[in-house]
Amino acid sequence: MAAFVTHVTLDHLDRYAQPSAEDLSGKTPSQKATVQARAKGYDGICLPLTNDKWKARWRELCLVPADGSPDAAALEQSAENWRSKPVFLRDEVTITRLDEADNSIILLSDWLELDSADAWVRHDAEIALRQELAYATYLNVHTAILPPPHNREHVASYARTINSVLSTVPYMQLSVRMPIYDPSLIHLDYGSPNPTSTGTSTKLVDDHPSIATWEMWDTIRCICDYHPRLTLALDLTPPLPSSLDVLRQWVAEPTRHLFLPASTFIPNAKGYPVLPKSTQSFIREIMKLQPVVIFSGTDSGTHSKGGDAAYSQYVRHLEKTSPAVKAMQTEGTVEHFAQGYQDYLQAPLQPLMDNLQSITYQTFEQDPIKYRQYEEAVFQALSNWPTPGRVTLCVAGAGRGPLVARSLSAIKRANRECFVYAVEKNPNAFVTLQERKQNEWGDKVDLLFGDMRTLHVPEQVDILVSELLGSFGDNELSPECLDGAMRFLKPDGISIPASYTAYLAPISSSKLYNEARATKDEKSMETPYVVMLQSIKILSGDGGGLSGKCGPQIQECWEFEHPRRDAVVNAQGLPVTNSHNTRAARLTFHIPHGGALHGLAGYFEAVLYGNVGLSIHPQRMDKISKDMLSWFPLFFPFKEPLYLPSKSELQVSLWRLTNERQVWYEWYAEAFLALPDGSPLVSVTSPPPQRASLLAPAQLSSIEASPFVDNVEIPETPRSGRPDHEIIFGGASMRLVKIGQTSLHNPGGRSSWIGL
Amino acid sequence: MAAFVTHVTLDHLDRYAQPSAEDLSGKTPSQKATVQARAKGYDGICLPLTNDKWKARWRELCLVPADGSPDAAALEQSAENWRSKPVFLRDEVTITRLDEADNSIILLSDWLELDSADAWVRHDAEIALRQELAYATYLNVHTAILPPPHNREHVASYARTINSVLSTVPYMQLSVRMPIYDPSLIHLDYGSPNPTSTGTSTKLVDDHPSIATWEMWDTIRCICDYHPRLTLALDLTPPLPSSLDVLRQWVAEPTRHLFLPASTFIPNAKGYPVLPKSTQSFIREIMKLQPVVIFSGTDSGTHSKGGDAAYSQYVRHLEKTSPAVKAMQTEGTVEHFAQGYQDYLQAPLQPLMDNLQSITYQTFEQDPIKYRQYEEAVFQALSNWPTPGRVTLCVAGAGRGPLVARSLSAIKRANRECFVYAVEKNPNAFVTLQERKQNEWGDKVDLLFGDMRTLHVPEQVDILVSELLGSFGDNELSPECLDGAMRFLKPDGISIPASYTAYLAPISSSKLYNEARATKDEKSMETPYVVMLQSIKILSGDGGGLSGKCGPQIQECWEFEHPRRDAVVNAQGLPVTNSHNTRAARLTFHIPHGGALHGLAGYFEAVLYGNVGLSIHPQRMDKISKDMLSWFPLFFPFKEPLYLPSKSELQVSLWRLTNERQVWYEWYAEAFLALPDGSPLVSVTSPPPQRASLLAPAQLSSIEASPFVDNVEIPETPRSGRPDHEIIFGGASMRLVKIGQTSLHNPGGRSSWIGL
Structure with a gap:
């Protein structure tokens, strides 16, 4: 983590002790502050670009005085002159030199109301923002913190402005300051169509209760089309939500900065500053994103012990005790093995179509856990083998031979007479196999x-x-390959693996969304990727949801079992069609907290033999095959994010499809909300109203003779209470209402596994 | 309209009278049926491709017998053989010749359950559908009606299959048969995650209550990505919704066929078949799309009078009395003038940047109403002119001179001494003006x-x-041009027009959506178009919605007034900046019935002088300037359709933006639903919990000395009832929940009006 310290004002630098031996004479206030901050262990300072003089001038120019001031016309003339040629006066800005901006984080004027209810305030705030950004660009500022949004009603205007300025600053990172409140405690005011009822033109930032939730952020970054230079500065000043699950959504966002004022800290028994438990948990979690932590008020004496440095020392301590950071630093963990591969999208292997390189085999052979499990499975199978005498074993897809070697070890341990066949189609790996046979086997x-x-x-x-499994179990065509190998397995023979199951969970990750579409390839959003998931949040929760029909957080898609005993085979013992390997899953997820759906995470779990398995299911991997390295999850991207409100339900459809040559997945999702059902609940069986027979002869007298004349309209039985068909949802007084859907992804299998 | 008649079976053709003198010997049953249908005034026949023999074979192969039949293995072998090589037997299909398919509409087997709850039934139904389509393709069938969807739970699978087969039939139109029910009477069953609870594998179509709503259709066409060859065959067999507004959504869809069985008709007093009033209204409305009407059962003697031909004669009568069709056939109406331009997207004129052609001027000079209104406005202004003596008038943007001529007529009628200046920047039109001055003026x-x-x-x-108005009022830069002309208008002078107002309504139109994206140009979805709207539905309704904050169906965006008296001008009398011509509108619409938002319709209304105006506002145009031809509405497209459920609210943001050279619009929308508010309503003012001060000394005894040790966690005041900030929405027990949003469109003004 990098630590910065905020100087709201640089006026009183000299009152601080100067721990540095460096000569500060001739330095500007910001340079002095930087020297002092570094001496205290910070990496740099965070400072406002402008001061109160600028604020006062802008207010005078741009806010209409409440009374009908006689100077109104002259002021308006000055304002128009400013609008046409915005320029700062020297004493309105805090820095003027390139080296003052170096290693500093710049706060733009936080009183600029880009989302004011007043259109003129918004307009002039935008001009001021452009003026500040132009000056910051001149000084080569690398990171600017934007004023926070305040007004849900006009957040679209805030966002439109940010989107517009992003294109005017070609290199700068713009970070939206978002105070994190507990969204369950805040009801956003979506405003009234009449702007006069919500505020006057002179309302400024500090008059508003600051409200901020993920929803505001989501609107902003959506309007900015997930701009890669738009990041988040989370302001942890307000009390945080107590639910870590609500906070986790910020891990799935481009969180680059954390504001931690000294006032957020509480004293421990000794008087040292520490953070409340929920904040600690959150900081430990978000540390894997390596945010810049921006402290403030550390020299204000808020806490009796520890001094200025205690705050950053404490947060560095939290970083060191973060489970995610610790896992990354511990050899043998997936997190350590995956260093540099977090959120990095890889096309899945196509071992059937391609012949793998030796280096690829070597990488996967490094996995100590996977082969231990295989050896144990073979050992148990042999140990349980019912009949005495010679046993035959075939390794189907032997590669460079790791399973052959492990099988031989198991045979030795089990003390059985066993002959091994090793089948391999890769001519290059087959050379290695020949060498090992000669030297070892x-x-x-x-x-x-x-x-x-x-x-x-x-x-x-x-x-x-066999070891043909992919991240999603069947995705490297294990079912199809083993179908072909069943010919040489005895009818009562054993397959290792015996079965494998694919699992799915809906995830949010602006990082992965941007990575997947960055390639600009049309197929890039239609391809499942292998990826070590890091900046993600699983959006689903356990529990049935309002409809009571939702499954658990991570749900089973489908399963394949081997040997498959009911397949229809031809004279060669091969399946007539691949129909039996198609699959379809339709899963319903409960979404407890609002989020943007960016894709699906796919996992697998395999039973090798008995209770020996392999698993990358997040909740079970540690029990079944802890520290196994061979598989990262699969990521099915969605082309467009799907907005999911809190307490919504997500229906995911995933198909495994096949034709004569290919196997591929298609995927799709729909979102629903449960709404109170306004209409009365009526049974399904009420008969349709009888219409023709209601035509009583007495009512026909006034009818003309044209064949086109209407029939007499008899008032029908009121329809509202007597539907012809009514299908009651769940029997409760809620009904599910569809609120959105994704596209169908990968139709026709543009991205597919080829080689059938 | 084209009329077709359905033959469910061709077995008994000979029992019908043969009104044709043509020799039918040697013709196939379908050829005979076609001859007979034409003799009765139909354009062709609609017939199923397959018969009951095929259905029986498919069911035997693909539906597992309920009991454990001993033939199961043999049957499964046969099924696999069929799956690997699907082929019809001669007596399973109704036609075999190319000329039998000519002018016929083909019904694919309607018992194919592509959305069965059973995955195997879906799988085998898809193979059968492909087999039927392959055979239809062989026979060069141009239109095939797909089996209707039945099962909301698996409609995504139905749609995935249709999307997949669309690419295998390169020319054929595929039409989804949708029975139209009143959606307010139907609750869709969104099913259970456990498929066994919703049906067994042998459930077929006829066991289901057929439910069909626009929502099912929307899912299907979204999954098929609005495929241009995917159309709708509306089945009007069930009783229709009584609200025409609900039915209007089908006008915004690619409705190509209407199924009208004789049983839908009711007898009038004379016994002739007529349709219920709501069906009449709907048919009159949809006739503007020129659908093919498919009759059936017309020879079954359902009605006592009129015979076979009465049904189609009656529907042709409805077509003739359709207001939309009549308007198209009446000279002088916009609908007549716009023939061939319905739903045709045109880029708006850029008269400031481009010099218009003489032919363009001529087209617009044909408008009798617009210039009558201008003459009347000038006449009234002159008549009301307070001071006697010479009046001066300037036509700003005289073009080829129509306003000059009309001003001269008005001057003559008003009997005033008046001198006219004609200003024009188009050098080519200026030649025409010189000629007219010499010859006329x-x-x-x-x-x-x-x-x-x-x-x-x-x-x-x-x-x-001036006549600088565009379809949206200000969109051809009238405000900017007139700002420049204010220099030569006296301070108390009159501008004609005096003001103009822009109006907006959210619309659904799959036609316009497909037209806008058909160009494949990146800018094509970021450009407002001028278009004569036809295949559209305005999604908004009047009334405040559940939040009580929604405006009317068509809402005012903003207004421009001339002369603008408060502008800050420079020494040349020109505005210092164009800030005063920026605008922002944020409108909230009530969406009574579910629909897909594809864009915004823009209209304008202008006050020329006094009560003389121009309007293309759909609800007011007939009062203000009936039959005016010069302006079609503006269409702001959305890149991705936004799904809007019934009773949702839509917040539309539209900005008119400007820089030194350009003017452009950006647009954006968000959707909301009102949900019951689960949390208690609490006032805004409760103070935040005091935390540090709660640390009582007595609790410190067990604390260790490390500066990083946590503080003792004191249970805080329960948060749920005491939020720091709570903003109550509306004071009611409902709150608005965001459910989706569009992209921001045209950011930075890639599509803009240039020439400032």
Whole structure:
């Protein structure tokens, strides 16, 4: 983490002790402050670009005086002159030199109301913002903190302005300051169509109760189209939400700065400043994003112990004790192994179509856990083998031989007579296999070169061992390959793995959304990626939701079992069609807290044999195969984010499809909200109103003779209470209302696994 | 309209009378049916592609028998063989020849359950659908009616299949048969995550209550990405919704076919078949889309009078009496004038940047109403002129001179001494003006060549007449041009127009959505278009909505008034900046019935002078300037449709922005639903909980000495009832929840009016 300290004003620098031996004479106030801050362990300072003189001039020019001032016309003339040629006076800005901006974070005037209810205030605030940004650009400022939004009613105007200025500052990072309140405690005022009822033209920032939630941020970044230079400066001044799950959404956003004023800290027993528990948890969690922490008021003596430096020392302590940071620093963990690969999108392997490189095999052979599990599975299968005598085993897809070696170890441990066949279709890896047979395995192993779906194997075997699994289980075509290998497994034989299950969860991640669309390739949003997920939030929660029909946070999609005993096969023992490997899942997720859906995280869990398994299911991996490194999750991106309000329900459809040559996934989602059902609940069986028969002869007298004349309109039985068909949702007084959907992704399998 | 008749079966053709003298011997049943249908005034026949033999074979192959039949394995083998190589037997299809498919509409097997709860039934129904479409393609069928969707729970699977087959049939129109029910009477069952509770694998179409609403259609066409060959066949068999507003949504969709069975008709007093009033209204409305009407059961003797032909004769009568069709056929109406321009997107004129062609002037000079209104306005202004003697008038932007001529007529009628200046910057039109001065106007008119914003005019005038208005009022830069002309209007002078107002309404139109994105130009979805709106529905309704804060159906955006008296001008009399011509509108619309938002319709209304005006506001145009032809509405497209549920609220933001060179609009929308407010209503003023001060010394005893140790966590005052800030929405027990938003459109003004 980087630590910065805020100087709201630089006027009184000299009253502080100067711990630095460096000569400060000749330095500007901001340079002095920087020297002092560094001496205290900070990386730099955070300071406002302008001062109260500028604020006073802007207010005089741009806010209409309440009374009909006689100077109104002259002021308006001055204002128009300013609007046409905005310029600062020297004493309105805090810095003038390039080296003053170096390593500083610049606060733009936080009193600029870009979301004022008054259109003129918004207009003139925008001009002032452009003026400040132009000056900051002149000074080569790298990071500017924007004034916070205040007014939900006009946040679209705030956002439109930010989007507009982003294109005028070609390199600067713009960070939106968002005070984090507990959204469950705040009701946003969506305003009235009549602006006069919500505020006068002279209302300024400090008159407003500052409200800020993720919803405001979401609107801003959506209007700015997820601009990569638009980041977040979370202001932790207000009391935080107590639910860590609500706070987690900020991990899925481009959070680059944290404001931590000394007033947020509370004293511990000794009087040292510490943070409340919920803030601690949040800081530990967000530390994996390596934010810049901006302290303020550290020299104001708020806490009796520790001095200025205690605040940043304490937060550095939290960083060191962050489980995420610790995991990254511990050898043997996935987090450590994945350093540099967090949120980095990789196309999944196509081992059936491509012949892997030796280096790829080597990477995956490094996984100590996976092969330990395989050896244990083979060992248990052999140990439980019911009949005495020779057992035959085939490794289908032997690669460079790790499963052959582990099988031989298991055979030795189990003390069984067992012959091993090793099948491999990669001609290059087959050279390695020959070498290992000659040097290590001898005649305990027979090598067979060819595709397991067509190769002739001398005898049917008892145990078939394969490692064809992808991040989503079936996504590297394990089902299709093993279908082809069933020919040489005895009818009562064992497959290791015995089964695998795919799991899905809806996630939010502005990082992954931007990464997936950054390639500008049309297919880039239609491809599932392998990725070590970091800047994400799983949007779903456990519990049934309002409809009572939602499943758990992470849900099972489908399962494949081997051997498959009911397949229809042809004379060669191969399936007639691949129909039996198509799958469709329709999952309903409860979304407790509002968020933007950017995609689906896919996981798998496999049963190798008995209770020996492999899992990357986030809630179960540590129990089943802790510290296994071979698989990162799969990420199914959505082209457009889908907005999900709190307490909504998400229906996800995922299909595994196939044709003669390919296998692919298509995916789609719809969002729903439960609304109170206004209409009376009526049974389904009420008959449709009888219409023709209601035509009583007495009513026909006034009818003319034209064949086109209307029938007499008999008032029908009121429809509202007597629908022809009414299907009651859940039997309760709520009904689900659709509120949005995504596109269908990857239709026709533009992104697919080829090689059937 | 085109009329077709359905033959559910062709078995009994011979029992019908054969009114044709043509020799039917040697013709196939479908050829005979076509001859007979034409003799009865139909354009062709609509017939199923397959018969009951096919249905029986498919069911035997694909539906698992309820009991554990001993033939199961053999059947499954047959099914797999069929799946691998689907083929019809001759007696399973109704037609075999190219000329049988000519002019026929083909019904695909309507019992195919593409949305079955059973994944295998869906899978095999898809194979059957592909088989039928492949055969239809072989026979060059141009239009195929798809089986209707039935199951809301699996409509995504239905839609995925349709999207997939659309790419396999390169020319055929596929029409989704949708039975139209009153959505207010139907609650869709969104199903349960457990498929076994919703149906068994043998459930077929006819066991379901057919439910169909626009929501199902919307999901289907969204998943098919608004495919241009995907159309709608509305089945009017069920009783229709009584609200025409609900039905109007189908006008905004690609409705190509209407199913009208004889059973939908009711007898009038004479026994002739007529339609219920609501169906009549709907048919009259939808006739402007020129649908194909497909009759059935017309020969079943349902009605005592009129015979077979009465049904189509009656519907042709409705077509003739359709107000929309009548207006198109009446000379002098906008609808007649606009023939061929309905839903055709045109880029708005840029008369300031471009010099218009003579033919363009001529088109607009044809408008009898607009110039009558201008003459009347000048006449009234002159008649009311308070001081006697010479009046001076300037036509700013004279073009080829129509306003000069009309001003001269008004001057003559008012019997005033009045001198006319005609200002024009188009050098080409200025030649025409010179000719007209020489031939018609003489020295009553002085011609001045140049831009009205910079030109020297010999004297300040009393009346300034201009026709710079666009479809949205200010969109052709009338405010900016007239700002420049104010220099030569006397301080108490009159501007004609005196003011103009822009209006906005949210609309749905899949036609316009597809037209706007058809150009594939990145800018095409960021440009407002001039378009004669036809296949649209205005989504908003009058009334305040649940929040009570919504405005009327069509809402005022902003207004411009001339002369503008408070502008700050420089020494040349020109405005210092264009700030005063920026505008921002934030409008809240009530959406009574669900729909897909595709854009905003823009209209204008102008006051020329007194009570003389111009209007294209749909609700007021007929009162103010009936039959005026010069302006079609403006259409602001949205890049992605925004789904709006019934009773939602739409907040639209529109900005008129400007820089030194350009003027442009940006637009954006957010959708909300009112939800019951679960949390207690609490006042805004409760103080934040005191935290530090709650640390009682007695509780410090067990604390360790590390500066990083936590403080003792004192249970805080429960937060749920004591928020720091709570802003009550409306004071009621409902609150608005955001459910979605559009992108910001045209940021930075890529599409703009240039020439400032």
